[in-house]
Amino acid sequence: MKFNPFLEKPKSLESTLMDFKKLAGKPYNKLESSPYTRVRCILMNGTEYEAVWFGHAFHRHVDDNDLKRSLALVRRSEQQQQKLISSLKPIDENQLETTIGYEQLAVDLTAFLAQHVKDKNVKSALDFALLEDFDHLYRYANMLESDMGCHAEDYVGDYTEIMPARPTIAHHRHPYDSVKNHICNKTADPFDKCAVNIITAAEQQTMNYYMNLGAFYKNQKGREVYTEIAMVEEQHVTHYGSLIDPSASWFEMCLMHEYIECYLYYSMLCDESDEGVKKVWEMLLEQEIAHLHSAVKNLRKYEKKEWQEVIPNGEFPELISFKSNKNYIRNILKDTVCNTAHREGYININDLSDDADFFKYQRKVIKNEKDVASHKVIEEHIERYGEDYRVEDKPNPIKPLQDRTTDNTEVGRVKY
Numbered sequence: 091m092k093f094n095p096f097l098e099k100p101k102s103l104e105s106t107l108m109d110f111k112k113l114a115g116k117p118y119n120k121l122e123s124s125p126y127t128r129v130r131c132i133l134m135n136g137t138e139y140e141a142v143w144f145g146h147a148f149h150r151h152v153d154d155n156d157l158k159r160s161l162a163l164v165r166r167s168e169q170q171q172q173k174l175i176s177s178l179k180p181i182d183e184n185q186l187e188t189t190i191g192y193e194q195l196a197v198d199l200t201a202f203l204a205q206h207v208k209d210k211n212v213k214s215a216l217d218f219a220l221l222e223d224f225d226h227l228y229r230y231a232n233m234l235e236s237d238m239g240c241h242a243e244d245y246v247g248d249y250t251e252i253m254p255a256r257p258t259i260a261h262h263r264h265p266y267d268s269v270k271n272h273i274c275n276k277t278a279d280p281f282d283k284c285a286v287n288i289i290t291a292a293e294q295q296t297m298n299y300y301m302n303l304g305a306f307y308k309n310q311k312g313r314e315v316y317t318e319i320a321m322v323e324e325q326h327v328t329h330y331g332s333l334i335d336p337s338a339s340w341f342e343m344c345l346m347h348e349y350i351e352c353y354l355y356y357s358m359l360c361d362e363s364d365e366g367v368k369k370v371w372e373m374l375l376e377q378e379i380a381h382l383h384s385a386v387k388n389l390r391k392y393e394k395k396e397w398q399e400v401i402p403n404g405e406f407p408e409l410i411s412f413k414s415n416k417n418y419i420r421n422i423l424k425d426t427v428c429n430t431a432h433r434e435g436y437i438n439i440n441d442l443s444d445d446a447d448f449f450k451y452q453r454k455v456i457k458n459e460k461d462v463a464s465h466k467v468i469e470e471h472i473e474r475y476g477e478d479y480r481v482e483d484k485p486n487p488i489k490p491l492q493d494r495t496t497d498n499t500e501v502g503r504v505k506y
Contacts, residue, residue, distance in 0.1 A: 095352040096397055096404040100383040101376060106167040113173045116366050117180040120187065125247040126198075126412040127364045128191040131178045133199065134371075136295025137288075137354055138172035141165075144347055148340050160388060164381050171374050178367060185303055186234050186312075190245045192296050193230060196223035197250055201415035203289060204422075206408060208279040212286060212333055215270055217422050218429060218436055219293075219326050224419060225255040226319050229464050232471040232479045233312060243481045249414040252481040254491045256427050258464035260439075260503035261322045262455050264447035267431040268328040275335040275342075275400075281407035286333040287350050288410070293330055297323035311470070314463035329431070341389045342400045348382040349401055357410035416483060424487040428502050440505050452503070459499050468497035 118127050145165035149158055179188065200223060204216035231242035231252045242252055273282060300323055304316025338346065355375035362368040386397050397404065429436045430448055442448060456462055460469075468478050477494040486492045490501055500506075 092405045093356055094404040095379050095382050098379045100380040103163050103380055103384055106377040106380050108170050115174050115177040117178050118364050118367055120180045120183045124363045127367055129195040129412055130358045131175055132191050132195050133292055135175045136292050138168055139295050140291035141168040164384055187245055189230050190242050193223055193227035194246045194250050197227055198412055198415055201418050203285045207282045207285050209273055209282045211271055212282055221255040222261050225258050228252050228254050229258055229467055233467050235479045236471050251416055253486050255423050256502040257499055259462050259499045263431055264451040266447055268325045270332045271434050272333055272335050284350055284353055290330040293326045297327050315467055318463045341393050345385045345389055345400050348385045351378045352382055353406050360409055361411050420487050427488050439502055465497055465499055
């Protein structure tokens with residue numbers, strides 16, 4: 091069904107503010123609700139984080155107190171939305187269980203977007219980072235069994251396989267290689283414009299989560315794993331953020347942010363299986379429509395532009411829908427596992443010059459591969475259980491990654 095939030099009648103901004111009791115939502119059940127309910131909550135939590143941080147940045151770059159007040163009112167509502175979504179996480183879901191959800195989100199959201207974007211550069215960026223988040227899921231799943239005796243398959247369901255991809259140790263690249271070419275808002279497909287903003291916010295939320303909570307993990311091994319993967323997430327946020335068209339004004343960016351929030355809440359509403367959580371998405375969609383119309387008024391008042399000049403067709407593109415992407419991921423793994431990033435593009439590690447920044451950076455941050463946390467966590471699991479933890483429908487499509495009694499540190503990192 092077509093939906094255009096610009097044509098909806100908005101409620102007043104003041105009416106979007108909620109009392110504190112309403113912010114204490116009823117959590118989903120971590121074992122009974124669909125794994126994708128958890129994933130949707132994480133995605134929308136990250137979307138609201140992005141909204142708040144963007145709102146603060148916008149606020150700090152304007153010299154008009156009436157505009158600042160308008161932004162402050164919307165931002166206060168966004169903060170409340172984030173608190174409500176955060177409360178949907180069950181009290182008995184621990185840090186590492188939530189982390190499994192973060193990585194399942196990264197895997198299946200990235201795979202979905204990659205299969206629907208039109209821009210080849212954007213697709214390549216998504217496919218490349220997909221294999222890295224897929225490997226992160228594998229590493230955290232091994233840590234979950236080693237440290238807590240829990241199995242990640244109980245949290246991801248039958249939707250997402252758990253196995254090694256491009257090894258995390260191979261993800262550490264020079265910052266110069268994380269900068270990509272951006273899309274052009276005037277010519278880009280509407281779905282592509284949404285996709286680059288959505289994936290940037292989602293990866294930024296993951297980066298923030300690991301940055302802030304990594305040091306609170308219960309043992310040194312886990313702290314080091316979070317630290318290492320948080321550095322990869324920094325690369326991913328730069329990687330994806332560079333795809334966004336930087337030519338938009340603050341008011342145009344604000345409009346796009348609010349439009350994407352409406353698009354996501356509508357997508358979540360149509361995709362949700364948990365009736366309690368579904369009601370939350372319905373309520374927050376209504377609030378976001380009010381935020382969007384506020385952005386329309388500010389665009390018109392301060393830049394004399396109409397929303398159609400920024401988003402020509404307000405009807406939502408194809409909605410986000412979470413589903414299994416096993417075959418797609420296996421094909422990307424088979425075809426691109428040995429790739430690394432090289433400036434604006436990607437290259438097979440075997441074709442990379444010996445004096446490339448990738449190798450220089452690897453030597454700087456990795457003095458001894460046996461000390462790298464993402465590698466140690468697998469080796470320690472193997473030592474304890476005799477093999478790594480994985481959930482595969484069939485053997486890994488990459489032969490060097492099929493051995494369950496050793497952790498490969500060379501694929502995508504060392505020339506053959």
